[in-house]
Amino acid sequence: MDNDPRQITQLLKQWGNDQEGVREALMPMVYEQLRRIAARQFAGEGGGHTLQPTALVNEAFLQLEGSTLDFNDRRHFYAVASRTMRRILVDHARARKREKRGGDRLRVTLSDGNAVSDAPSADLLDLDQAMSELEQHDERVAHTLELSYFAGLTREQAAEQLDVSVRTLDRDLRMGRAWLKARLA
Numbered sequence: 001m002d003n004d005p006r007q008i009t010q011l012l013k014q015w016g017n018d019q020e021g022v023r024e025a026l027m028p029m030v031y032e033q034l035r036r037i038a039a040r041q042f043a044g045e046g047g048g049h050t051l052q053p054t055a056l057v058n059e060a061f062l063q064l065e066g067s068t069l070d071f072n073d074r075r076h077f078y079a080v081a082s083r084t085m086r087r088i089l090v091d092h093a094r095a096r097k098r099e100k101r102g103g104d105r106l107r108v109t110l111s112d113g114n115a116v117s118d119a120p121s122a123d124l125l126d127l128d129q130a131m132s133e134l135e136q137h138d139e140r141v142a143h144t145l146e147l148s149y150f151a152g153l154t155r156e157q158a159a160e161q162l163d164v165s166v167r168t169l170d171r172d173l174r175m176g177r178a179w180l181k182a183r184l185a
Helices: 005-015 022-043 053-065 074-100 124-137 139-150 155-162 166-184
Strands: 107-109 121-123
Touching: 005 022, 005 074, 022 053, 022 074, 022 139, 053 074, 074 124, 074 139, 074 155, 121 124, 124 139, 124 166, 139 155, 139 166, 155 166
Parallel strands: none
Antiparallel strands: 107 121
């Protein structure tokens, strides 16, 4: 349970030191939040997906567990975990596409309760390609979208993570949504 942020942050700071028991102690504390992130990523996808949110969380944590990353705080951890989950979903979609020779492709929808315009709907592989292109074009805007949509951070949390004002974050979100909408149209 994510009810003691200080303890989670303390464990995350020990993560890179590979101290025995740190990762085992951390998993139960962050599991529910990771599950919410996974569910959020699945919410915009069409049916017929063979992965489940629980499996996605477990796979992401295994991949993170094998790393020696240094996490600044729990928000940084959740952002990295979210990106890892997105990578796993993209890899899974690519494997399914290869297996089916271009068959069923996963559909995702970017949505935000505060969005002013309709969010674009796109194939997961196309979305990943567009996000990669946006990251090359404007890294901060890409990270803004990633933290807001994929990691599920609030506007205030995402702004704090990116070290920008909420107003700048909102501007970046508008620009990112417009860029993706044009790119995916």
